[in-house]
Amino acid sequence: MCKHKWIVYSTGLINRCLMLYCNHCDVVGTVNNPTRGEWSQAFYAPRNQYTWKGGNDRVTIRHPKKCA
Numbered sequence: 581m582c583k584h585k586w587i588v589y590s591t592g593l594i595n596r597c598l599m600l601y602c603n604h605c606d607v608v609g610t611v612n613n614p615t616r617g618e619w620s621q622a623f624y625a626p627r628n629q630y631t632w633k634g635g636n637d638r639v640t641i642r643h644p645k646k647c648a
């Protein structure tokens with residue numbers, strides 16, 4: 581089982597979620613309840629991907645790549 585190392589790579593503009601992928605297994609997930617600070621930080625994610633530090637329990641695994 582992969583423990584998932586989540587990387588924030590984009591945002592979903594319509595549903596206000598963060599888009600993440602796992603650096604180990606490539607699965608895609610979303611954070612559907614980002615805080616104001618998390619949302620602001622993710623604004624730059626398409627050009628500047630970074631490791632998600634909010635905890636794996638807040639990530640919802642998605643297929644295909646879109647918000648809820």
Ligand SMILES: [Zn+2]
Nearest residue numbers: 582584602605
């Ligand atoms: Zn994984």
